[in-house]
Amino acid sequence: MHGTYNLWLVAASLVVATLASFTALDISARIATLAQSRSRQVWLAGGAASMGIGIWSMHFIGVLAFQLPIPLGYDLQITAGSLGIAVLVSFFALHVITGKRLTARRLVASSLLMGAGIAAMHYTGDAAMRMQPAITYDPVLYTASVVIAVVASGAALWIAHTLSAANLRNVMAKRVVSAVVMGIAICGMHYTGNAAAEFVPGSICGAANDVDAHWLATTVALFTFAILIITLVLSRFDARTALLAGSVSRLNGQIVRMATFDTLTDLPNRRTMNERIERAIRHAAQQRSGFAILFMDLDGFKTINDSLGHTIGDEVLKAFARRLQECVRGGDTVARLGGDEFVVMLENLNAPTDAEKMSERILDTMKQGLVVASHPLQVMPSIGIALYPQDGDSVEALLKHADVAMYEAKRGGRSTYRFFEASMNEAAVRTLQIQQALHEALSGGHFYLLFQPKFHGKSGELAGAEALIRLDHPQIGTLTPLEFIPIAERSGQIVQIGYWVVRETCRHLANWRAEGRPPVKVAINLSPRQMHEADLVENVMRIVREEGVPSDQIMFEITETVAMQDAPRTIEMIRAFQENGIEIAIDDFGTGYSSLAYLQRFRAKQLKIDRFFTNGLDENGQEGRAIVSAIIALAHSLDMDVVAEGVETGSQLNRLQDMACDEMQGFLLAVPLSAEAFSGMLEKRTVSA
Known part of the structure; x- marks a missing residue:
């Protein structure tokens, strides 16, 4: 007895198989992202039910598509049994493909079990018709259907496991194509099994009066489509919700980290360090122990920023932070407060000497130098140390006193360390007062x-x-300048103060000219910070032009030590000033490097002898006179004028005149004068002329 197929139901079975395959792929990817939790088990059970119903529905619609010239029906209990087999097979498949590893051995074993399960489901569905006599099967086609079931199962398991990673590129398109291939393979197994079935002429369906085939086909198709679509919607919604929750969680973590850690060096920031110091204070108070705060900033860091750029400066800070972390012990805390300020908290100190040893270790380590972007640099900190409880019992007091000690270390020569002492507070208060005064x-x-x-x-x-x-x-x-210039230098205020001096000097020169006074040359000191300003010459010349003063009435004095810090840059700057008519004098000669090679290349107009050597004319006898005479002779050989400062005795004046010193200044000759008093001196010069 031969049967026919309802092509609409055949097409429906293919659609259901494809949709069920896509659902299986999507759910497997969702389950793979879940941890071993209750949520994972719920999705595994729900996904198995949905996937099982889809596979069973495809097979059953395929069975219903087969029509015989006799009334057909299906036994409800056997049909339900075939559905149960489909769900169990689906649960097994999802459990396999969502595991972390799918070895070849496990894939083969799983393919055999799943293929046998699908075949059992199919032939159990056939048995639900209760044909009399029973259905017989062509051995070749029967075997082929089982082989197809096993191969299709293996392919489905491998594809689903491969596509369960959500980070694959174009994963959605790959799942659609894979679902179509899997749907065709599943349908191929079913219709091969149908072709294997042989119905004896005159057979009758024992379940013809149980469940009507047409009603069952419509119900199963609609019910299956609804379940699969709902499952897909829930899966996508849950995935989106999880993605959003994960994004919010990551964003929250980033916000928390940004609030507690420095973004450049990844060290704890000021807020976190304050909290840890508070915790250390509570712990130390309970245990009657102590700890130390090491406050440090980098000597000459602004010079690095100004000369090499902020990008290199940032890399220097990161490299210093890494080196600092290598110096400390495991339980110590290293933090960046901002700029080039770093703090180390040393807990569980046995004695103050532990803090001293750590400071020496940090300084010795930093002496090795850093290489940043092919630039070899030696970045040294000045370190101030405050101890708990003797130097303070609060976060504010400890940090303040460590900061005060750090500035004392800078005044003591930089690249060293100082313990806080109570007497430093007076100096610190004075420093703060001067800083405020400079602002105003x-x-x-x-x-x-x-x-x-x-x-x-x-x-x-x-x-x-x-x-x-x-x-x-x-x-x-x-x-006096000795009181406020070093503070202005450290704070950077000296740059604007320096420009004010230039403008004010030019203003007085213009006033003297308006009063009919003869032209006079005025020397102005340049600070180290000003020397590192890239646009120093341009800004100075703009001021000179705005005030209407001839540039040859201005001379700048640069100390020998500052000039030698970056000799090539100094030469370049001197040339730029000279091209604009402004001469340069080398101040405090003999107290710094005294490099004759660079002194010749500077081609400065004047050489100023430091007052130390001028005083030596009286105090050091013949030796002192020999040194000054040699300096004057050297300058004259280089076509430079010599100015002696600090002339305070008649004997000094006489000896300098005998040595042909070009110019002199000092309290013996005249004390510093106000602008009005100096104008009067210029007037007398005019009258005498």
């Missing part, structure tokens, strides 16, 4: 200039002057 000085008009006259050595006539800045603050009184 420019806008409040608290700065003013004095002019130290310079005289020709032979004739004793006025040769010029040196501009000297003073600070007269309404609260803290008059300050």
Whole structure:
């Protein structure tokens, strides 16, 4: 007895098989992302039910598509049994493909079991018709259907396991194509099994009166489509929800990390360090123990930033942070407070000498130097040490006192360490007062200039002057440069102060000219910070032009030590000033490097003998006179004028005149004068002329 096929149901079975395959692939990917939790088990059970119903539905629709010239029906219990087999097979398949590893041996064994399960489901579905006499099967086609089931199962397991990783490229398109291939393979197994079935002529269906085939076909198709689509929607929604939750969790983690760690060096930031110090204080109070705070910043870091750029500066900070972490012990905390400021907290100290040894270790390690972007650099810190509980019992006090000690280390020569002492507080308070005064000085008009006259050595006539800045603050009184210049240098305020001196000097020169005074050359000191300004020459010349002063009335003095810090840069800057008509003097000669090779290349206009050597004319006898005579002779051989500063005795004046010193200045000749008093000196010079 031969049967026919309902092509609409055949097409429906293919669609169901493809949709079931896609659902299986999607669910397997979802389950693979879940941890071993209750949620994973729920999805495994639900996915097995959905996938099992889909596979069973495809087979059953395929069975229903087969029509015989006799009434057909299906036994409800046997049909339900075939559905149970499909669900169990699906659970087994999902369990296999969502595992971490799918070895070849496990794949073969799983393919055999799953293929046997699918074949059992198919032939159990056939048995639900209860044909009399029973259905017989062609051995070749029967075997072929089982082989197809095993091969299709193996291919499905391998494809599903491979595509369970959500990070694959174009994963959705690959799942669609794979679902179509798997659907065709599943249908191929089913219809091969159908072809193997042989119905004896005159056979009757024993279940013809149980469940109507047409009603069953419609119900199964609609029910299956609904279940598969709902399962897919839930899977996609759950995946989106999990993705959103994961993104929120990661974002929250990033926000927390940004709030507690420094983004550049990945060290704890100021807030985190404060919390850890508070915790250390509580612990130390309970245990009656101590700890140390090492506060440090990098000497000359601004020079690196200005000369090599902020990108290199950032790399230097990161390299220093890594080197610092290598120095400390496992339980110590290293933090970056900001800029080039770092703090190390040493807990469980046995004695203050532990902090001293750690500071020495850090300094010795940093002396090895760093190589950043092919630049060999030696980045050294100055370290201030505060101990708990003797130097403070709060976060604020400990950090403040360690900071104070660090500045004392800088004043002590840099690249060293100092323990906090109570006497440092007075100096720190004074420093803070001066810092505040400097902030107010420019806008409040608290700065003013004095002019130290310079005289020709032979004739004793006025040769010029040196501009000297003073600070007269309404609260803290008059300050000398020795008191506020180092503080302004460290804070960077010296740059703007330096430009103010240039403008104020030019303003006085213009006023003297308007008063009919003869032209005079005024020397202005340049600070180390100003020397590192890339646009120093341009800014100075702009000020000179705005004030309408001839550039040859300005001379800049650079100390020998500063000039030699970056000799090529100094030469370049001197050339730029000379091209604009401004001469340069080398100040404090003999106290620094005294490099004759560079001194010749500088081609400066003047060489200023430091007051130490001038005093030596009286104190050191013949040896002192020999040194000054040699300096003057050296300068004259290089076509440079010599200026001796600090002339305070008649014997010094006489000896300098005998040595043909070109110019002199000092309290013996004239004290620093106000602008008005110096103008009067210029007037007398005009009258005498």
